[in-house]
Amino acid sequence: EVLLVESGGGLVQPGGSLRLSCAVSGFTLSSYWMNWVRLTPGKGMEWMGNISPDGSGRSYVDSVKGRFTFSRDNAKNSLYLQMNSLRVEDTAVYYCARGTDLFPGVDYWGQGTPVTVSS
Amino acid sequence: QSALTQPPSASGSPGHSVAISCTGTSSDVGGYNYVSWFQHHPGKAPKLIIYEVSKRPSGVPDRFSGSKSGNTAFLTVSGLQAEDEADYYCCSFGGDNNLVFGGGTKVTVL
Numbered sequence: 001e002v003l004l005v006e007s008g009g010g011l012v013q014p015g016g017s018l019r020l021s022c023a024v025s026g027f028t029l030s031s032y033w034m035n036w037v038r039l040t041p042g043k044g045m046e047w048m049g050n051i052s053p054d055g056s057g058r059s060y061v062d063s064v065k066g067r068f069t070f071s072r073d074n075a076k077n078s079l080y081l082q083m084n085s086l087r088v089e090d091t092a093v094y095y096c097a098r099g100t101d102l103f104p105g106v107d108y109w110g111q112g113t114p115v116t117v118s119s
Numbered sequence: 120q121s122a123l124t125q126p127p128s129a130s131g132s133p134g135h136s137v138a139i140s141c142t143g144t145s146s147d148v149g150g151y152n153y154v155s156w157f158q159h160h161p162g163k164a165p166k167l168i169i170y171e172v173s174k175r176p177s178g179v180p181d182r183f184s185g186s187k188s189g190n191t192a193f194l195t196v197s198g199l200q201a202e203d204e205a206d207y208y209c210c211s212f213g214g215d216n217n218l219v220f221g222g223g224t225k226v227t228v229l
Contacts, residue, residue, distance in 0.1 A: 043122065044122060044125075044208065045223065047217070047218040050216070059217075061217075102170065103155070107170075107176070109157075109166075111162065
């Protein structure tokens with residue numbers, strides 16, 4: 001069974017940092033592109049970007065470029081999202097999602113971890 | 120890239136059908152047959168129910184169907200059941216390693 005479990009969310013002040021983790025099981029992480037998506041109250045789902053199977057390639061949307069960093073440790077079956085210079089508008093539930101080799105998109109998701117940026 | 124446009128809500132009675140639209144542009148929905156739909160019960164992991172516009176993953180009931188016309192994709196849920204009450208999100212490939220999602224539609228089973 002494919003499982004993804006995010007952790008590390010919480011309350012952080014504007015300008016602060018947070019590191020999210022995504023632990024996966026049930027598939028070989030090193031074979032897949034992995035994505036980060038967030039769900040914000042007003043905007044719905046927002047794809048933030050992805051990271052290549054070996055971690056050498058990363059793509060970010062403009063709203064997080066320069067502030068967020070994707071990384072992965074395939075040996076530990078884990079994915080990471082380092083978030084710096086957090087803003088109130090980054091408040092969201094953050095999901096990791098597996099890229100699919102059937103089509104350009106995602107298939108399996110975790111249940112998400114909430115992040116609140118507030119003073 | 121701008122988000123895809125979905126109606127915020129839709130509803131239908133048990134046994135009836137509901138259709139949800141997802142409008143993009145020729146750079147995403149209209150340009151590729153790579154539209155997918157996800158069912159999301161809050162607090163749980165979103166679930167893929169349609170991919171490549173109209174294909175269903177194994178295990179997804181055929182009550183769920185997808186289609187596309189121009190820059191707009193559609194998800195139809197037929198024979199509505201109580202467990203279909205959820206949020207539904209569309210997603211499209213936007214070219215150049217980009218994905219774009221819709222704002223979501225809350226489906227209520229009356």
